[in-house]
Amino acid sequence: MTKKNALYCQSGGVTAVINATACGIIETARRHSDKIGTVYGARNGIIGALREELVDTSLESDDNIAALKHTPGGAFGSCRFKLKDLEKQHTEYERLIDVFKAHNIGYLFYNGGGDSSDTAYKISKIAKQMGFPVNCIGVPKTIDNDLPITDTCPGFGTTAKYIAVSMKEASLDVESMCESSTKVFVMEVMGRHAGWIAAAGGLASDTHDEPPQIILFPEIPFEKETFLKRVKYSVENYGYCSIIVSEGVQDKSGKFLADAGTVDAFGHSQLGGVAPVIANMVRDAHGYKYHWAVSDYLQRSARHLASQTDFEQAYAVGESAVKLAIEGRNGVMPIIKRLSDKPYTWEIATAELADMANVEKMLPRDYITEDGFGITQKCRTYMQPLIEGEAYPPYENGLPKYIRLKNTLLDKKLPEFNL
Amino acid sequence: MTKKNALYCQSGGVTAVINATACGIIETARRHSDKIGTVYGARNGIIGALREELVDTSLESDDNIAALKHTPGGAFGSCRFKLKDLEKQHTEYERLIDVFKAHNIGYLFYNGGGDSSDTAYKISKIAKQMGFPVNCIGVPKTIDNDLPITDTCPGFGTTAKYIAVSMKEASLDVESMCESSTKVFVMEVMGRHAGWIAAAGGLASDTHDEPPQIILFPEIPFEKETFLKRVKYSVENYGYCSIIVSEGVQDKSGKFLADAGTVDAFGHSQLGGVAPVIANMVRDAHGYKYHWAVSDYLQRSARHLASQTDFEQAYAVGESAVKLAIEGRNGVMPIIKRLSDKPYTWEIATAELADMANVEKMLPRDYITEDGFGITQKCRTYMQPLIEGEAYPPYENGLPKYIRLKNTLLDKKLPEFNL
Numbered sequence: 001m002t003k004k005n006a007l008y009c010q011s012g013g014v015t016a017v018i019n020a021t022a023c024g025i026i027e028t029a030r031r032h033s034d035k036i037g038t039v040y041g042a043r044n045g046i047i048g049a050l051r052e053e054l055v056d057t058s059l060e061s062d063d064n065i066a067a068l069k070h071t072p073g074g075a076f077g078s079c080r081f082k083l084k085d086l087e088k089q090h091t092e093y094e095r096l097i098d099v100f101k102a103h104n105i106g107y108l109f110y111n112g113g114g115d116s117s118d119t120a121y122k123i124s125k126i127a128k129q130m131g132f133p134v135n136c137i138g139v140p141k142t143i144d145n146d147l148p149i150t151d152t153c154p155g156f157g158t159t160a161k162y163i164a165v166s167m168k169e170a171s172l173d174v175e176s177m178c179e180s181s182t183k184v185f186v187m188e189v190m191g192r193h194a195g196w197i198a199a200a201g202g203l204a205s206d207t208h209d210e211p212p213q214i215i216l217f218p219e220i221p222f223e224k225e226t227f228l229k230r231v232k233y234s235v236e237n238y239g240y241c242s243i244i245v246s247e248g249v250q251d252k253s254g255k256f257l258a259d260a261g262t263v264d265a266f267g268h269s270q271l272g273g274v275a276p277v278i279a280n281m282v283r284d285a286h287g288y289k290y291h292w293a294v295s296d297y298l299q300r301s302a303r304h305l306a307s308q309t310d311f312e313q314a315y316a317v318g319e320s321a322v323k324l325a326i327e328g329r330n331g332v333m334p335i336i337k338r339l340s341d342k343p344y345t346w347e348i349a350t351a352e353l354a355d356m357a358n359v360e361k362m363l364p365r366d367y368i369t370e371d372g373f374g375i376t377q378k379c380r381t382y383m384q385p386l387i388e389g390e391a392y393p394p395y396e397n398g399l400p401k402y403i404r405l406k407n408t409l410l411d412k413k414l415p416e417f418n419l
Numbered sequence: 420m421t422k423k424n425a426l427y428c429q430s431g432g433v434t435a436v437i438n439a440t441a442c443g444i445i446e447t448a449r450r451h452s453d454k455i456g457t458v459y460g461a462r463n464g465i466i467g468a469l470r471e472e473l474v475d476t477s478l479e480s481d482d483n484i485a486a487l488k489h490t491p492g493g494a495f496g497s498c499r500f501k502l503k504d505l506e507k508q509h510t511e512y513e514r515l516i517d518v519f520k521a522h523n524i525g526y527l528f529y530n531g532g533g534d535s536s537d538t539a540y541k542i543s544k545i546a547k548q549m550g551f552p553v554n555c556i557g558v559p560k561t562i563d564n565d566l567p568i569t570d571t572c573p574g575f576g577t578t579a580k581y582i583a584v585s586m587k588e589a590s591l592d593v594e595s596m597c598e599s600s601t602k603v604f605v606m607e608v609m610g611r612h613a614g615w616i617a618a619a620g621g622l623a624s625d626t627h628d629e630p631p632q633i634i635l636f637p638e639i640p641f642e643k644e645t646f647l648k649r650v651k652y653s654v655e656n657y658g659y660c661s662i663i664v665s666e667g668v669q670d671k672s673g674k675f676l677a678d679a680g681t682v683d684a685f686g687h688s689q690l691g692g693v694a695p696v697i698a699n700m701v702r703d704a705h706g707y708k709y710h711w712a713v714s715d716y717l718q719r720s721a722r723h724l725a726s727q728t729d730f731e732q733a734y735a736v737g738e739s740a741v742k743l744a745i746e747g748r749n750g751v752m753p754i755i756k757r758l759s760d761k762p763y764t765w766e767i768a769t770a771e772l773a774d775m776a777n778v779e780k781m782l783p784r785d786y787i788t789e790d791g792f793g794i795t796q797k798c799r800t801y802m803q804p805l806i807e808g809e810a811y812p813p814y815e816n817g818l819p820k821y822i823r824l825k826n827t828l829l830d831k832k833l834p835e836f837n838l
Contacts, residue, residue, distance in 0.1 A: 014595050016588075044598040073591030079599040161817060168818060169435070169720035172492030176433050179463040180498040185716060203818070273695060275713075294694075296712035297604060301588035305723060307817065387817035398580060398726065398806035399587060399622070 004106025005037040006325070007054070010141075011045045011112030011119070014074040015155025016162075016303040017314035018111060018141050022075055023068035024318020025109050025139070026057050030065075035326045036107060041076035043409065046119065048077065050092060050417055052099050054410045067403035069315065070393035072303035075405050081419075083119050086126055093126045095417050100127070100134055102413040107135045107325045109318075113142035113153070117333065118357035124331040137321045138333035138353045141314075143300045145196035148359040149351045150335035152386050154317055155300070157310025160200030161387035162302040163189055163244070166295065167204040171211030171242040174291070178240035184231060184282050186243045186292040187212075188275035190299060193248055195219050195363040197299070201244035202375035203383060211242035213373075216278070218248030219363055220372040222257060228285045230373060235288060245278050304400055308389020309344070320348040344385030423525025424456040425744070426473070429560075430464045430531030430538070433493040434574025435581075435722040436733035437530060437560050441494055442487035443737020444528050444558070445476050449484075454745045455526060460495035462828065465502065465538065467495075469511060469836055471518050473829045486822035488734065489812035491722035494824050500838075502538050505545055512545045514836050519546070519553055521832040526554045526744045528737075532561035532572070536752060537776035543750040556740045557752035557772045560733075562719045564615035567778040568770045569754035571805050573736055574719070576729025579619030580806035581721040582608055582663070585714065586623040590630030590661040593710070597659035603650060603701050605662045605711040606631075607694035609718060612667055614638050614782040616718070620663035621794035622802060630661035632792075635697070637667030638782055639791040641676060647704045649792060654707060664697050723819055727808020728763065739767040763804030 008025055010018055022041070029036045043053035055076050057065070068075055083089055099105070110120035117138045124136035140147055145156035167187060174185045191197040195217035202215055213234040216222060234241035249257050258274030275292035283290055313336050320334035333356055337349035367379035375383075393400040427444055429437055441460070448455045462472035474495050476484070487494055502508055518524070529539035536557045543555035559566055564575035586606060593604045610616040614636035621634055632653040635641060653660035668676050677693030694711035702709055732755050739753035752775055756768035786798035794802075812819040 010595070014592055044595075047599060071591070072588050074595030077595050077598060079596065081599055164818060165723050166717050166721075168821070169491050169722060170716040172490070172821065173433055173716045173720040176429070176463075176493030176496050177498065179496060180466060180500055187717075276692060276695075291715050292713070293715035293717055294711070294713045295717065296710050297589040297592045298585050298606075298712055298714065301592040302585075303588060304584050384816060389817065390811075390814055392809075392811070395809055397803060398808065399583060402587070402591065 002104065003035065003037045005104050006039045006107035006109060007042060007049060007105045008039055008076070008109045009042040009045045009049060009111060010074040010076055010078040011110060011116040012078060012080060013143065013300060014078050015141055015143050016072040016158040016301055016306055017154055017311055019068040019071045019073070019075045020311055020314040021111055021139055021141060021154060021318035023065055024315040025322055026065050028319045028322035032322065032326055036322065037104070040103065040105070040410065044077035045079040045081065046083065047079045047081050047419065049099055050095055050419060052412045052414050052417070054103060055407045056410050059408050060405050064403055064405060070303060071402040072301040076407065082115050083122060086122055093123070096123060097127060097130050097132050098414055101132055103410065105134065109137050109139055109321050111139040111141050113144065114147055114356070114358055114360060117353050121331055121353040121357050124353065135325045135328065135330045137325050137329065138356060139317050139321045140333060140335060143197065144191055144194060146194040146360045147356060148361045149356060151338040151346060152313070152336055154310060154314035156196060157307035157386035158302060158305065159197055159299050160203065160383065161307045162299050162305050163197055163200045164203040164387060165305060167201045167212055167242065167244060170293065171204065174240050174242060181289060182291045183235050183240050183288040184243065184279065184290040185240070186245055186275045186279045186290065188245050188247055188292070188294045191218060191246045191248055193218055193360055193362070195246050198244050198246040199363055199367060199375050199379055200383060203380065203387060208369065208374045209238065212244045213238065213241050214243045215373055215375065216243065216245040216249045217363065217368055217372070218246045218250060220368065221252045222249050224281065228282070231282055232286055243278065245274050247274055249274055303393055306391040307387045308391045309386055311391035316348055324350065341381050341385070344388065421523065422454065422456045424523050425458045425526035425528060426461060426468060426524045427458055427495070427528045428461040428464045428468060428530060429493040429495055429497040430529060430535040431497060431499060432562065432719060433497050434560055434562050435491040435577040435720055435725055436573055436730055438487040438490045438492070438494045439730055439733040440530055440558055440560060440573060440737035442484055443734040444741055445484050447738045447741035451741065451745055455741065456523070459522065459524070459829065463496035464498035464500065466498045466500050466838065468518055469514055469838060471831045471833050471836070473522060474826045475829050478827050479824050483822050483824060489722060490821040491720040495826065501534050502541060505541055512542070515542060516546060516549050516551050517833055520551055522829065524553065528556050528558055528740050530558040530560050532563065533566060533775070533777055533779060536772050540750055540772035540776050543772065554744045554747065554749045556744050556748065557775060558736050558740045559752060559754060562616065563610055563613060565613040565779045566775060567780045568775060570757040570765060571732070571755055573729060573733035575615060576726035576805035577721060577724065578616055578718050579622070579802065580726040581718050581724050582616055582619045583622040583806060584724060586620045586631055586661065586663060589712065590623065593659050593661060600708060601710045602654050602707040603660050603662065603698065603709040605664055605694045605698045605709065607664050607666055607711070607713045610637060610665045610667055612637055612779055612781070614665050617663050617665040618782055618786060618794050618798055619802060622799065622806060627788065627793045628657065631663045632657065632660050633662045634792055634794065635662065635664040635668045636782065636787055636791070637665045637669060638784070639787065640671040641668050643700065647701065650701055651705055662697065664693050666693055668693055722812055725810040726806045727810045728805055730810035735767055743769065760800050760804070763807065
């Protein structure tokens with residue numbers, strides 16, 4: 001059997017450490033060059049695979065590949081493009097197999113979240129059906145931390161650390177000025193349906209009396225009166241109130257507080273701007289001076305504040321994905337298995353993509369305090385290790401030294417394909 | 420002459436390194452305990468001085484005072500409260516002198532921006548007039564970098580670094596997804612009238628072609644059509660467009676794009692929320708998918724990303740303030756004097772408060788490119804050294820280890836005073 005090449009796709013929203021996973025894959029494949037040929041990077045994810053836009057990573061030096069470890073964003077580009085069912089989008093699946101054949105690709109590493117597990121799973125099935133078997137390995141990634149089975153998702157720990165640190169710092173600012181200035185500070189965080197990122201803000205302090213005094217989770221239906229009462233209590237007792245609000249907060253009827261009315265390619269509502277909604281609500285009810293922040297992409301690209309745990313896990317899933325591929329596994333994903341809480345120890349285990357696909361892991365109810373505004377000790381025990389350690393990037397001229405790959409595309413062998 | 424005590428006031432918006440200045444003052448005073456008695460911290464700035472709420476810093480250990488070096492926020496509390504003219508608010512000035520007398524205060528360290536220089540200057544005059552001379556030393560601080568005479572203002576360098584790093588990181592994220600997702604990213608920054616912080620975002624890259632492709636300065640009247648054309652050019656040529664917008668951007672008639680219609684205690688308009696205004700404008704004109712971020716207080720409290728230059732200067736102005744006081748100087752401020760650009764060298768010089776008060780230093784026109792959307796080499800030469808170096812705080816359990824002082828108040832000796 002001739003040595004097969006590998007294709008690596010980044011999919012969905014990128015993270016601060018997804019390139020550490022890319023590095024884990026490419027470095028490990030280079031160490032096993034007897035088994036795996038070249039790793040090709042799909043330009044802009046699955047879109048590039050369909051267009052036959054493949055980056056030749058063999059043209060990148062070892063040093064540049066190593067620099068991916070500390071570079072945020074998606075080095076090869078990512079996309080929001082979901083392949084539909086095999087029956088509905090058969091042309092696309094056939095095209096992928098054509099591209100695989102044309103470039104002797106026998107391994108697919110699909111680095112993404114829940115939707116991506118589904119895509120990788122489908123590709124593994126169709127490839128077999130069409131008589132060109134490809135070892136499809138899903139590789140976990142999502143700041144949302146909503147994949148099932150795995151202890152956590154690479155990308156989440158760094159976002160969690162960023163949110164906790166930012167909340168701690170901004171609250172010290174608010175506290176110093178609250179006597180005569182801002183009394184309410186609202187910080188919006190990502191997390192469409194699951195409140196993992198919002199919960200991470202709770203790590204900023206050890207108790208409910210300290211900031212954030214209020215966390216608004218997507219899992220807890222928003223009740224205006226209870227919320228406003230809590231804000232007043234906090235201002236009257238602590239002098240100020242720091243609030244974390246998830247972009248996905250909904251009222252009892254399931255309506256997002258910040259629904260922009262538009263949807264993305266996956267059919268998800270496009271959200272944003274709930275912080276000013278909450279801030280105005282507080283002003284109208286209590287007249288407190290307020291400030292609000294929306295960190296948006298900053299929270300998923302903050303490589304300067306990466307968690308060491310997250311960074312190590314991101315690399316490890318890449319490394320293990322290659323090992324699984326070499327072992328001939330198909331339709332699986334390397335995941336994080338927790339062995340102990342304190343000290344936090346973990347190892348890489350393997351899950352079936354069929355079990356990962358399209359399942360969203362919500363924040364358990366017992367991670368949220370009974371009143372719905374804070375996190376429990378159980379949540380802290382789970383989450384604290386994930387923000388542990390600082391994996392700083394190198395700096396030059398006062399800025400992190402991030403790598404930009406050459407990203408040279410392979411010559412195309414197939415006719416154009418219109419998406 | 421009996422040994423006099425000192426009063427330290429934090430004033431106006433706090434910074435990530437104002438406590439490093441506090442540390443410089445207290446540590447230096449402790450080293451000169453033959454000349455200066457106890458340093459008292461005014462609780463919440465000048466408000467606490469008027470209320471006779473004075474923190475006894477002699478009750479804090481050397482270790483805790485040293486930990487102020489890496490703790491953001493205002494350790495003793497700050498305020499937005501401006502003393503009016505001597506004639507109009509004579510009662511307040513008399514009260515201050517009463518408090519100084521009651522606690523044998525002979526030195527005042529007033530740590531703030533332009534408004535604070537004015538206050539410190541007035542106090543120095545009235546104290547002399549009233550026969551209880553106090554050595555009033557202004558100590559510079561403001562993320563806005565808008566004080567005259569000094570090369571830069573402690574606090575600015577760290578905010579500048581935070582904005583440049585955040586823009587660089589978020590733009591890598593946007594770039595990786597722009598083929599099929601977000602094409603325009605808007606990040607709002609502080610800076611009411613002067614575009615120093617907006618300009619700092621320009622340090623994220625070396626050229627105009629790289630992000631941020633557009634900076635909107637408060638100094639340049641906003642022209643919608645020119646702006647929209649530039650966005651389109653950027654998206655068509657680079658695939659995406661990263662935009663920095665100052666909260667203080669105004670149209671030709673001087674109207675803030677994001678005027679909330681309210682004013683703070685200093686009579687300044689309270690701004691916020693120009694990022695969504697800009698983002699919606701782009702969507703309406705071009706239909707591009709967009710995201711926006713408002714980092715708000717995060718940008719002035721980001722001690723985790725402090726610039727080493729800024730940190731050293733913040734400590735140095737505190738140290739020098741005490742030396743000036745001991746030398747018997749009055750109505751002056753230690754400032755940063757640049758000696759060379761490359762390598763960046765500086766020393767502490769002295770300016771008269773009378774020359775500092777109420778003067779706002781705007782971003783020079785030749786720091787902005789001719790088209791009004793970027794920064795020039797002259798600006799880079801000035802600004803780059805200010806973000807140089809990383810002064811990381813210590814971490815514990817994944818979070819920066821920030822100090823909270825005991826802040827024990829002195830017993831009051833005077834009757835209550837109503838503000």
